[in-house]
Amino acid sequence: MKNINKTIRKTAVICLCGSFFLISIDSLAQRRVGGGGGIHRAGGGVQNRQSRPAVTRPSTNRPEVTRPGSNGSGTKITRPSNNSKIGDRNTVNNRNSNNRTGNRNTNISGNTINRNGNNVNINVNNSVHVRNNRNTIVRPGPRPYVRPPYIYGGYRYNCYHPYYPRPYVPFYWGPVWHPWGFFVATLAVTAIVVSVESTQYHYDQGVWYTSTNGGYTAVPAPVGGTVNNIPSGAETVYTGTVNNYYYGGTYYEKDGGKYTVVAPTAGTIVENLPEGGEEVTIGDAKYVKFGETYYQPVQIDGKNKYEVVQVEKE
Template sequence: MKNITKTIRKTALACLAGSFFLISIDGMAQRRAHGGGNGVRGAAKTRPAVQSRPAVSRPTTTRPGSNGSGTRTVRPNTSNQNINNINNNTRNSGNRNTNISGNTINRNRNNVNINVNNSIHVQNNRNTIVRPGPRPYVRPPYVYGGYRYRAYHPYYFHPYTPFYYGPVWHPWGFFVATLAVTAIVVSVESTQYHYDQGVWYTSTNGGYTAVPAPVGGTVNNIPSGAETVNTGTVNNYYYGGTYYEKDGSSYKVVAPTAGTIVDNLPEGGEEVTIGDVKYVKFGETYYQPIQVDGKNKYEVVQVEKDS
């Protein structure tokens, strides 16, 4: 019995020792397989490569640089909050480059002649022929080029500076395609004119051209800015180079009277030099620069042929 027990113990110890030996050998083999130690390196066991995700192509936009030059790339933000902020900023900021390439239009009143057709020769000069002065001249005339130029006041040069009568007033030769609804038709000696706020027009191809007011033309109203001037016999009402006389309840266009003094001259006059004197000429009417009580004014000159 004792022999059987010993035999069983020896067999168990042998099995245990064999198992330990096999475990040791297996561990060494694994270390060598992984390249550990100084033994022969075995084929390394590799893991399969992780497949990379395909790159997502995100659209890009360009915006002007902060100084207005160049561009910078902006990627869209997928955050809802940021997208809302971008939308709000877009609505509120507007386009800052609106004025970069736009053309600036100068609407200065000095450009009133932009539509004047200088090729149009106004034929009606009836109101530019001066009526003689009401009293004798005490000053000798200025004689030059076969003509005598008479005035009651001494010559006092000051530059011709056209007076601005407002946006609805136009000088002779000014062309408009249409007239305002306030325009009226006035017939003078079988000729039809259109009158509107101190300006007289005749019909031309495609529109209307401003002309000298026809002598005898009668209207019920004249502009409120008309200046009262004394001709020496009767008061006239002067506006934009045109003279009116009261005729009952109406106003009739009359020719200027020599010696009449006006404060201002409108646009459309021509500064002409005659000898040593500079006059301002409208049609056949000459105005001499003078000074009255320290103020610059103009006097209608009587021009006579020297006999």
């Protein structure tokens, strides 16, 4: 009987140990299975986020990215796509900013000459008129001046009429007239060739041209140039001795049946000045400079006109 009881006790102990061993193994297996990446626990349904590889999230994988430093250097950014956009944008902005500044600086000459903005012709080379000074000599006035000259900067500015200031407004001489510096690719069939002192000019309807690369450029009319006809809209002006015919800033004298370009005579009164003139501030007065000829705004019989100024060195 004692042996039977011992046998029963041993069997019970063995069963208990076996059960405990099986429970331990099952628990350990469940921990290993629950700790695997991306596997849900059967009871909780909670995902173990610590198992996700850090390299799979671009938002958290930023150690290799370096922000620009305080010195503004853009070379420290290591993102190729973003860097190229930032670099291009900065380069364009800087280039545009520099160009705008450069353009603005080159347009400001610092001179007292104010170019009028009412010109209607746009393809004009404004430097052309300074290369031809054949018609810039003003012939002296026919009679003495009774008015004292305006003196400034070592020069005397003589006029017969009082100074009447007003803004310079160019006169539009029509679509076939062009200011000095205007470029055309071809000339009309009415254009003729005029030779003056071994230089060939092309004349057409009151405008004088010289040949340039690929076309023709309007220039000041050469003194001595002779043509058979001048535009019908030419104004007759009296110089004090003879009549001149004035058109588009050019003066002609009739010689038989032809018309010859002459220099303007001091004291001559004209109603209008063409496009291409410049307002010049001389002391307290403003003149209009057309080529090298100065015009003073005057008023005669209630009408606004211009008088050719005689400029003399003191």
